[in-house]
Amino acid sequence: MTKPTPLSGFPELLPAQRIAELAVIDHLRRTFELHGFASIETRIVETLDRLAKGGEIDKEIYVLRRLHADDDSSDSGLALHFDLTVPFARYVLENSGRLEFPFRRYQIQKAWRGERPQEGRFREFTQADVDIVARDELGLHYDVEVARVMAEALADLPLPPMTLQTNSRRLIEGFYRGLGVADPHLVISIMDKLDKAAAEVISRRLVDEAGLDDEQALLCLRLAEIRTRDTSFVEQVRALGVEHELLETGLTELAAVIDGCADVSSDRFRVEANLRIARGLDYYTGTVFEIYMEGHESLGSVGGGGRYDA
Amino acid sequence: MTKPTPLSGFPELLPAQRIAELAVIDHLRRTFELHGFASIETRIVETLDRLAKGGEIDKEIYVLRRLHADDDSSDSGLALHFDLTVPFARYVLENSGRLEFPFRRYQIQKAWRGERPQEGRFREFTQADVDIVARDELGLHYDVEVARVMAEALADLPLPPMTLQTNSRRLIEGFYRGLGVADPHLVISIMDKLDKAAAEVISRRLVDEAGLDDEQALLCLRLAEIRTRDTSFVEQVRALGVEHELLETGLTELAAVIDGCADVSSDRFRVEANLRIARGLDYYTGTVFEIYMEGHESLGSVGGGGRYDA
Structure with a gap:
C-alpha cells in the first residue's frame, strides 16, 4: 500500500490529541446530562429537499450516491447534514408524539461542509448543541437556562476565558x-x-x-x-x-x-x-x-x- | 414543514433507547481503555481507490459529491467507509512515524453500506473495533489478549450469554x-x-x-x-x-x-x-x-x- 497523504479539511487526531478531545466531549456531555438534557443522535443524512433551501450553504452540501446503483430510488436525494439544527427539527417533527415537552436535548455529532480549504475551516467537524423545544410557547426563563448551561459547560474547560x-x-x-x-x-x-x-x-x-x-x-x-x-x-x-x-x-x-x-x-x-x-x-x-x-x-x-x- | 417519514436502514433512537446505547458504548470504551487501548476516530471518508477493491461489498459503497461543485477536484473519489478496518490500516500507515508499536487502538464509530432494506441489516450502523498492530512480528499472546478483552467487554453487558x-x-x-x-x-x-x-x-x-x-x-x-x-x-x-x-x-x-x-x-x-x-x-x-x-x-x-x- 502506498503511503497515504492527509485529506485537506478532514483532520484526524493522534491518540494523545484524541484523549483531550474526549475529555472535552465528556465534560460537555456530563454538564448537559446533569441539566436534564437527553442525548440523541440523528442519522448523518437528510433528504436533499429538506436540507437545501437555496441558501448560501447549499453549495457546500455533500450528496450521496451508491457506487453501483442497480436501484437508486431509495437513495436518491440523500445528503450529509451541514449542522445539527435541521436534523433536530426534523427529528422532533417525526417523533413529536413520542417526546415529552418541553424537550431538552443535547447532540454532539459530526457535520460536513464541502468548504474550500482554508485556515480554521474544516470539511468534517464536531458540533455540540443544546436546545429546548416546546409544543407551544416557551417561557423566557428557558433563554436564561440555556445561557447558564453554556456557561457551566464552557467555564470549566481548560481553555482561555x-x-x-x-x-x-x-x-x-x-x-x-x-x-x-x-x-x-x-x-x-x-x-x-x-x-x-x-x-x-x-x-x-x-x-x-x-x-x-x-x-x-x-x-x-x-x-x-x-x-x-x-x-x-x-x-x-x-x-x-x-x-x-x-x-x-x-x-x-x-x-x-x-x-x-x-x-x-x-x-x-x-x-x-x-x-x-x-x-x-x-x-x-x-x-x-x-x-x-x-x-x-x-x-x-x-x-x-x-x-x-x- | 410536512411530517417526515423515517428513512429505511437509517434507524434513529428515542431518548430512552439512546441512554441504553450510550451505556453499552461507555462500558465498551471503559473496558478497552483499562486494557490500554487508545481511542481514535478516523474521518468518515476514504478515497475510492483505497476502498473499492473489486470485492462483494463494492456495490454497497456510498460515494460523495458536492451539490454544486465549481471545482470538484479535491472531492473526487471520496466515499463513506463501510467498516473500520480499511480506515485503521490507512491511519496506521499515514501516522506510522508518530505511533508507538505494538499499537493498541479501539474505535467506536459509525459505518455505512448501501444495503437493500432487509431485516437486521442497516445502512448506518455503529461498529466497535479493537486491534493491536505491530511493526514486525506480533506474538501469539496478543491473540489471547484480544479474546480476553472481548470477553470482558461483552460478559458484563445486560445481554444474553x-x-x-x-x-x-x-x-x-x-x-x-x-x-x-x-x-x-x-x-x-x-x-x-x-x-x-x-x-x-x-x-x-x-x-x-x-x-x-x-x-x-x-x-x-x-x-x-x-x-x-x-x-x-x-x-x-x-x-x-x-x-x-x-x-x-x-x-x-x-x-x-x-x-x-x-x-x-x-x-x-x-x-x-x-x-x-x-x-x-x-x-x-x-x-x-x-x-x-x-x-x-x-x-x-x-x-x-x-x-x-x-
Whole structure:
C-alpha cells in the first residue's frame, strides 16, 4: 500500500490529541446530562429537499450516491447534514408524539461542509448543541437556562476565558421601528457587517441602501456601541431617546437574561449585553448570542445560538 | 414543514433507547481503555481507490459529491467507509512515524453500506473495533489478549450469554495440505458455506469443484464437526490421522488461545474451539473468531475478527 497523504479539511487526531478531545466531549456531555438534557443522535443524512433551501450553504452540501446503483430510488436525494439544527427539527417533527415537552436535548455529532480549504475551516467537524423545544410557547426563563448551561459547560474547560455576548432581536428591531426606518430587517443585515467594515461604510450603506437619514444612521451606530456587563445598557438605550413597544419588550427580556446569568459570570466566563450582536438575517426572533474566546477573536465566534419562535 | 417519514436502514433512537446505547458504548470504551487501548476516530471518508477493491461489498459503497461543485477536484473519489478496518490500516500507515508499536487502538464509530432494506441489516450502523498492530512480528499472546478483552467487554453487558468460537487458519489449511488437496483455499471457501448448506451439498462441491475424493471430503467434514470447550480438540484432530507441519502449528496456537482464555469462560461468556469457523476467504492468516449471542443465532455472528500477518 502506498503511503497515504492527509485529506485537506478532514483532520484526524493522534491518540494523545484524541484523549483531550474526549475529555472535552465528556465534560460537555456530563454538564448537559446533569441539566436534564437527553442525548440523541440523528442519522448523518437528510433528504436533499429538506436540507437545501437555496441558501448560501447549499453549495457546500455533500450528496450521496451508491457506487453501483442497480436501484437508486431509495437513495436518491440523500445528503450529509451541514449542522445539527435541521436534523433536530426534523427529528422532533417525526417523533413529536413520542417526546415529552418541553424537550431538552443535547447532540454532539459530526457535520460536513464541502468548504474550500482554508485556515480554521474544516470539511468534517464536531458540533455540540443544546436546545429546548416546546409544543407551544416557551417561557423566557428557558433563554436564561440555556445561557447558564453554556456557561457551566464552557467555564470549566481548560481553555482561555470566554465571553457570551447576548442581545435581543426584539430590542434592535424595536429600536429601528421606533426610529421610523422602513425596513428594519434590511438595517439588521447591514448592521451585522459592522465587525467587518468601518463605521463610515456601514453608515453610508444605511443611508444609500436602507434610506435612513444621517441622524437615524448615527443612532443605529450608537446603539451598536452599547456593551455592558450588567443591566446598565437599559439606561444607555433610553438615553438615545427612541421609543417603541417592541423595544421595551426587548429591553425587559435582555435585562432578564443578564440578571439571570449574573451569578455565573466569572473570570473564566463572562456574560455581556452586546447590542451589536444580531446573527445575520436568520430565523431568530428573540435572544441571540455569540461566544468568543479571549485572545482568539480572529476565529470568530466559537459558539452561538438564539431563540426562534414559530 | 410536512411530517417526515423515517428513512429505511437509517434507524434513529428515542431518548430512552439512546441512554441504553450510550451505556453499552461507555462500558465498551471503559473496558478497552483499562486494557490500554487508545481511542481514535478516523474521518468518515476514504478515497475510492483505497476502498473499492473489486470485492462483494463494492456495490454497497456510498460515494460523495458536492451539490454544486465549481471545482470538484479535491472531492473526487471520496466515499463513506463501510467498516473500520480499511480506515485503521490507512491511519496506521499515514501516522506510522508518530505511533508507538505494538499499537493498541479501539474505535467506536459509525459505518455505512448501501444495503437493500432487509431485516437486521442497516445502512448506518455503529461498529466497535479493537486491534493491536505491530511493526514486525506480533506474538501469539496478543491473540489471547484480544479474546480476553472481548470477553470482558461483552460478559458484563445486560445481554444474553455469548460464545466466542475460535479456530486457526493454519490448523485448517495445514489439515487440508496434509490431506493432500491441491487447492486448500478453495476448500476453505467451500467449507465456509457449511452453515448455509447441507453436508451432502458441501461434500459434492468438494469432490466436483476442488477435486477431492470421497475419503478426503469426509475427513474435511469430520474436522468441521469438532467443537470443544477445552483443548481436547487436539486429540480429536489427531485421531483423524492427518499430518502436516502447518497443522501442528495451528493445533499448538489454537490450544494456547483456548488455554489462555480458560479463566474468562463463564455462564455469560464461553470460549470454544470450533473447527468450522473460517471467516471466508479473507486476509486472515492465524487465529479467527466469531461471536454468537445465545438464542439469537439467526442474527449471525455479532462480532468477529482474527489475525492477519502481512
